[in-house]
């Protein structure tokens with residue numbers, strides 16, 4: 001093989017390695033009842049969704065079976081939390097095995113609302129991720145800095161620390177999506193600019209290369225979350241290191257379909 005052919009071949013391999021399937025999650029949080037969930041599922045079932053985008057809806061645990069029964073198989077269902085062990089005397093908790101049994105394929109872990117309101121530590125979130133993966137669930141692991149931390153110039157320090165603790169517990173990243181959600185952008189209408197989000201995603205990818213492996217850095221999907229709407233999703237989706245979204249408020253509305261189709 002001539003040098004020019006080799007360079008072109010290796011260049012193409014690099015491009016192939018970079019292809020990560022866009023993944024959009026809707027996090028319904030503690031919203032909805034049977035009527036509202038039926039309405040959302042009906043609208044998603046009838047929509048023309050980009051088949052190149054993976055779609056996951058994060059449903060309150062109580063409604064996982066119900067939503068699963070109403071959605072097409074092309075849309076996965078996620079729990080929004082799960083405990084770190086399979087069963088036992090943990091009143092009020094739900095295990096990954098239970099979510100799986102109810103029809104969920106995914107679980108969202110480490111959301112900032114879990115970290116801040118329910119005081120979940122980095123360590124507990126890491127343990128939950130390890131157990132959920134061991135039980136066969138795919139995991140959307142959330143990280144992100146508060147406004148105070150951003151203003152103190154600590155964004156990278158915080159997200160690297162959170163990812164570092166995850167990496168102590170996660171040995172195989174193939175069933176993980178990382179969701180970067182700056183806390184100051186969640187539910188506030190203040191979206192990170194595409195440049196701000198891209199900057200953190202690119203820094204995370206460099207961190208992954210240095211601290212885990214080039215393969216994980218190339219293949220791990222990093223979603224952006226925080227006031228994503230139909231109006232801002234396309235520009236965010238055009239950033240090279242943004243591989244999807246984790247959507248809160250807008251996932252309860254018909255505009256979620258436009259967000260799923262942001263790459264179309």
Ligand SMILES: O=C[C@H](O)COP(=O)(O)O
Pocket residue numbers: 027111181185186187188189225226227228246247248249250
């Ligand atoms: O999990 C989703 C995030 O908390 C974003 O929520 P939001 O889209 O309502 O800002």
